[in-house]
Amino acid sequence: MTRNDLAPPTEATPTDRPDEATIILRLAEAVEQLTAAQAAADLELRCFTPAQAAALLGKTTNWVVEAIQDGRIPRTYVGKSPRLTAAHIRWIQSHGEQLPNQFAKPLAA
Template sequence: MTRNDLAPPTKNTTDTAVDENSLILRLAEAVERLTIRETVADLELRCFTPEQAAAILGKTPNWVVEAIQARRIPFTYVGKSPRLTAEHIRQIQAAGEVLPSKYANAA
């Protein structure tokens, strides 16, 4: 994105309210694009505390801490604190996946 992307269009109109509104809308769209791009990258690099991971997984913080201590779920240490990455959370979700049986009754 360059400075020219946010510059108002070069028109010879006297209606500045329309130009200001379009500039505000274009600026909001640009900020939203930047926010979405940074959010995805930040989540991939971010380390979550057991409490934050519990909220994402829909479990209690105690469940996450006990699973870490028992080495039932993947995690990493940042210093002396256990943390979970986005990849760890995806692995936990994938480990709990149950596929339908081909012998299941078709009700």
């Protein structure tokens, strides 16, 4: 054993430096945020078939197809096939909302 082995280290290790577990958790959170952002962007660019849109809206495929043919809901066409975007589905949801009538009979308490 030499004299240098017993001496205190010349450079103190910083105590505020994060450990490996903290770094791994931060990296995992960053990857999850990037994945979620990418998934949201993918949904915005995706076109849904009438069957897929019906499943999202809780309606039958026949209802969606008839609404497209009657021009009651927005749609786009890819070739000759009707498609709905995420914006179209949000429009259908928001325009189906009915607010209560201000002149309606109040509920009995």
